Amino acid sequence: MLGRVLNTHQQWLCRQLADLGYIVTRQVAVPDTGNDIQQAVRDALARADLVITTGGLGPTSDDITRDLIAEMLGKPLRQDTAVLGHIQQFFTARKRPMPERTSVQAQVPEGALVLHNPHGTAPGLALQVSPNPFRPGGAGTWLVMLPGPPRELRPMFTGSVVPLLKRVLPLASGFACRTLKTTGIGESVVQERIAGRLQRLVEAGLDVGYCSRPSQVDVRVAAQGAEAAHQVEEAEAIVRRLLGPRIYGVEDDDLETVIVRLLAERKATLALAESCTGGCIAHRVTNVPGASAVLLAGLVTYSNAAKQRFLGVQAETLAQHGAVSEPVAREMAEGARRETQADYALSVTGIAGPSGGTPEKPVGTVFIGLAGPSGTVTERNFNPYDRETFKQVTAQQALDLLRRSILPGPPA
Amino acid sequence: MLGRVLNTHQQWLCRQLADLGYIVTRQVAVPDTGNDIQQAVRDALARADLVITTGGLGPTSDDITRDLIAEMLGKPLRQDTAVLGHIQQFFTARKRPMPERTSVQAQVPEGALVLHNPHGTAPGLALQVSPNPFRPGGAGTWLVMLPGPPRELRPMFTGSVVPLLKRVLPLASGFACRTLKTTGIGESVVQERIAGRLQRLVEAGLDVGYCSRPSQVDVRVAAQGAEAAHQVEEAEAIVRRLLGPRIYGVEDDDLETVIVRLLAERKATLALAESCTGGCIAHRVTNVPGASAVLLAGLVTYSNAAKQRFLGVQAETLAQHGAVSEPVAREMAEGARRETQADYALSVTGIAGPSGGTPEKPVGTVFIGLAGPSGTVTERNFNPYDRETFKQVTAQQALDLLRRSILPGPPA
Numbered sequence: 103m104l105g106r107v108l109n110t111h112q113q114w115l116c117r118q119l120a121d122l123g124y125i126v127t128r129q130v131a132v133p134d135t136g137n138d139i140q141q142a143v144r145d146a147l148a149r150a151d152l153v154i155t156t157g158g159l160g161p162t163s164d165d166i167t168r169d170l171i172a173e174m175l176g177k178p179l180r181q182d183t184a185v186l187g188h189i190q191q192f193f194t195a196r197k198r199p200m201p202e203r204t205s206v207q208a209q210v211p212e213g214a215l216v217l218h219n220p221h222g223t224a225p226g227l228a229l230q231v232s233p234n235p236f237r238p239g240g241a242g243t244w245l246v247m248l249p250g251p252p253r254e255l256r257p258m259f260t261g262s263v264v265p266l267l268k269r270v271l272p273l274a275s276g277f278a279c280r281t282l283k284t285t286g287i288g289e290s291v292v293q294e295r296i297a298g299r300l301q302r303l304v305e306a307g308l309d310v311g312y313c314s315r316p317s318q319v320d321v322r323v324a325a326q327g328a329e330a331a332h333q334v335e336e337a338e339a340i341v342r343r344l345l346g347p348r349i350y351g352v353e354d355d356d357l358e359t360v361i362v363r364l365l366a367e368r369k370a371t372l373a374l375a376e377s378c379t380g381g382c383i384a385h386r387v388t389n390v391p392g393a394s395a396v397l398l399a400g401l402v403t404y405s406n407a408a409k410q411r412f413l414g415v416q417a418e419t420l421a422q423h424g425a426v427s428e429p430v431a432r433e434m435a436e437g438a439r440r441e442t443q444a445d446y447a448l449s450v451t452g453i454a455g456p457s458g459g460t461p462e463k464p465v466g467t468v469f470i471g472l473a474g475p476s477g478t479v480t481e482r483n484f485n486p487y488d489r490e491t492f493k494q495v496t497a498q499q500a501l502d503l504l505r506r507s508i509l510p511g512p513p514a
Numbered sequence: 515m516l517g518r519v520l521n522t523h524q525q526w527l528c529r530q531l532a533d534l535g536y537i538v539t540r541q542v543a544v545p546d547t548g549n550d551i552q553q554a555v556r557d558a559l560a561r562a563d564l565v566i567t568t569g570g571l572g573p574t575s576d577d578i579t580r581d582l583i584a585e586m587l588g589k590p591l592r593q594d595t596a597v598l599g600h601i602q603q604f605f606t607a608r609k610r611p612m613p614e615r616t617s618v619q620a621q622v623p624e625g626a627l628v629l630h631n632p633h634g635t636a637p638g639l640a641l642q643v644s645p646n647p648f649r650p651g652g653a654g655t656w657l658v659m660l661p662g663p664p665r666e667l668r669p670m671f672t673g674s675v676v677p678l679l680k681r682v683l684p685l686a687s688g689f690a691c692r693t694l695k696t697t698g699i700g701e702s703v704v705q706e707r708i709a710g711r712l713q714r715l716v717e718a719g720l721d722v723g724y725c726s727r728p729s730q731v732d733v734r735v736a737a738q739g740a741e742a743a744h745q746v747e748e749a750e751a752i753v754r755r756l757l758g759p760r761i762y763g764v765e766d767d768d769l770e771t772v773i774v775r776l777l778a779e780r781k782a783t784l785a786l787a788e789s790c791t792g793g794c795i796a797h798r799v800t801n802v803p804g805a806s807a808v809l810l811a812g813l814v815t816y817s818n819a820a821k822q823r824f825l826g827v828q829a830e831t832l833a834q835h836g837a838v839s840e841p842v843a844r845e846m847a848e849g850a851r852r853e854t855q856a857d858y859a860l861s862v863t864g865i866a867g868p869s870g871g872t873p874e875k876p877v878g879t880v881f882i883g884l885a886g887p888s889g890t891v892t893e894r895n896f897n898p899y900d901r902e903t904f905k906q907v908t909a910q911q912a913l914d915l916l917r918r919s920i921l922p923g924p925p926a
Contacts, residue, residue, distance in 0.1 A: 117517025380800025388792025
């Protein structure tokens with residue numbers, strides 16, 4: 103609640119649940135106090151068929167979730183000898199003494215299922231709250247408590263919770279979904295192009311969602327029922343026909359992942375010559391496992407001297423056109439290709455700001471160059487954003503120029 | 515709710531609010547449907563003096579927050595001509611046609627304050643809900659609606675919301691806090707060193723929090739009341755005395771921001787020679803405004819050929835010791851310094867994984883080199899993490915080696 107830690111659990115769990123077809127209707131975070139935790143769990147039990155809590159199952163004094171929930175539901179806690187044995191074994195295997203308080207993790211509320219934790223000491227717990235006193239007349243609610251550390255939570259969810267859900271809360275009907283990822287096109291334009299043509303499927307129950315980030319718009323289509331797979335397939339075909347080459351990937355694809363895959367498939371190599379993006383493109387490409395098979399070098403030539411020394415940019419070109427210019431972008435790309443012998447070389451030169459702009463070339467001006475087997479192309483863009491967004495958007499445009507050059511098709 | 519986007523807003527806003535002295539008691543996320551949004555806002559209005567919503571103010575059909583809240587509170591929407599003018603100007607300046615639907619963003623609920631959006635088209639809105647029908651008898655609640663994109667939300671919060679809060683919801687008593695940022699030391703060690711010495715202040719009401727991420731531990735001290743500033747000052751002095759050079763900055767300082775400042779103050783220049791970090795260090799340094807005054811070049815020499823071609827690493831050194839070795843780290847740093855004439859050159863060579871490890875040099879092995887005016891130093895580290903964490907931790911260690919070399923002091 104102090105904003106020191108990013109809540110990646112909620113994203114991860116929602117992603118898993120959504121792709122299984124479960125509809126998440128609320129995410130809540132509360133402080134580590136008894137009143138806030140009980141109130142949040144009570145509200146959730148009043149609303150949902152499934153409630154998942156994370157954290158608060160450990161041995162320290164602020165790990166109070168298990169006790170609070172047992173108390174609230176009137177379920178006495180009992181020591182589970184199998185769990186206690188697992189905890190003792192965990193410490194024995196690591197040749198560490200077992201701290202006294204650790205044994206509280208073997209306390210299990212009456213009637214709860216124990217979810218084994220191979221990566222830690224606190225087991226998960228699953229309880230059917232039935233009848234559910236907070237939703238009179240409704241069906242019972244399943245309450246699942248998971249440990250906080252991601253390396254314990256994630257395998258427990260996949261290994262124990264998913265099989266449990268499929269058994270106790272099976273989906274009434276079929277489910278299918280697909281995410282298509284686009285770049286180089288704004289959210290409103292995406293929507294204008296596809297919404298009308300999807301209308302018929304939407305009326306038949308298709309769900310269409312848009313997720314927009316700088317220079318990236320995801321389109322997700324999902325459907326339920328016996329026709330789900332067919333509807334999603336049909337929707338995907340429509341979106342692909344209308345957005346064509348603006349779609350660079352599906353599901354979890356990043357543009358850099360796609361680039362590494364396209365280059366590796368062709369056994370082609372890449373060099374980068376970055377000025378204003380300052381290594382952002384190299385950093386993104388090298389986040390992809392296997393990047394070393396395609397990336398030969400990235401040259402972050404921030405100074406003019408470095409542009410001349412490492413890329414062979416001509417002093418006259420710099421003097422005549424300035425470092426942020428089409429001819430310099432061209433010479434940078436061609437120089438990087440020549441010096442590294444790569445098949446493709448991408449270059450970027452621009453003004454990230456906040457200072458350095460002129461009336462003719464305001465902050466946000468950028469030239470991108472691509473030297474490849476069939477010659478050199480350049481483009482001029484205008485990305486008037488803050489410094490970090492400028493770098494990410496420009497990197498995205500450069501990677502997309504490369505993608506479209508590798509995969510020639512009709513203009514989008 | 516589909517788990518496609520990480521909720522960084524909640525973290526960022528909680529951080530800002532906590533450091534102003536406001537206590538956040540709940541974070542909620544709901545789907546883009548009328549019922550869920552209205553219910554969540556209603557629940558929040560029943561609970562708090564301040565409610566902040568993010569997102570749902572844009573031009574697409576699922577941007578419904580403004581309309582739903584206006585309807586729920588019975589406030590008619592009116593077109594605001596100043597906002598409409600700003601939106602039109604926004605598109606004119608970018609030489610793009612204004613999509614029809616964009617004008618809905620100029621709709622303002624009666625009585626709402628308009629928070630100007632210099633970075634986008636959707637303005638923020640602030641409303642005093644008084645009397646608050648969902649908290650009968652309580653004080654009125656301020657409801658602030660902010661746009662979703664971070665580059666719009668953040669400056670709007672800092673520029674418009676903070677001044678508004680200080681005016682309409684001033685804190686009853688004093689508040690002070692301080693965050694000290696450390697690197698190269700684990701959370702339990704930090705806690706062991708300082709907790710006992712802070713105990714007296716904690717008993718007098720000081721709040722001490724630790725936030726640990728890979729290769730970084732933040733210590734936050736906060737206090738309320740008339741003595742707040744004095745208590746925090748005293749706590750800071752104690753922590754500084756006990757952690758000394760492990761503290762690299764305060765509040766929002768990044769290590770890269772500190773590095774750029776230290777180098778700029780000394781009019782010193784930097785070059786980078788990165789292998790396994792793949793541009794991560796260059797990317798971080800160039801995120802800092804003013805980096806161009808200190809960074810001459812970053813050479814991402816992923817292939818052996820690039821290490822030889824751009825840094826003059828000897829073929830024999832590579833053959834004899836392998837690319838991941840102390841002699842190669844040394845030659846990379848010295849080569850980068852020689853080729854760029856920089857005052858300092860940092861080098862990194864290691865095995866990011868997931869493949870490429872050997873029994874002698876397992877995945878996670880890294881050598882860092884620093885060539886400077888007084889010679890070259892190297893260090894060997896072991897960072898057995900996933901690929902992206904490996905890059906960030908290694909970049910942090912390299913930048914910290916440079917920081918400690920620029921600022922010599924007693925060992926921590």
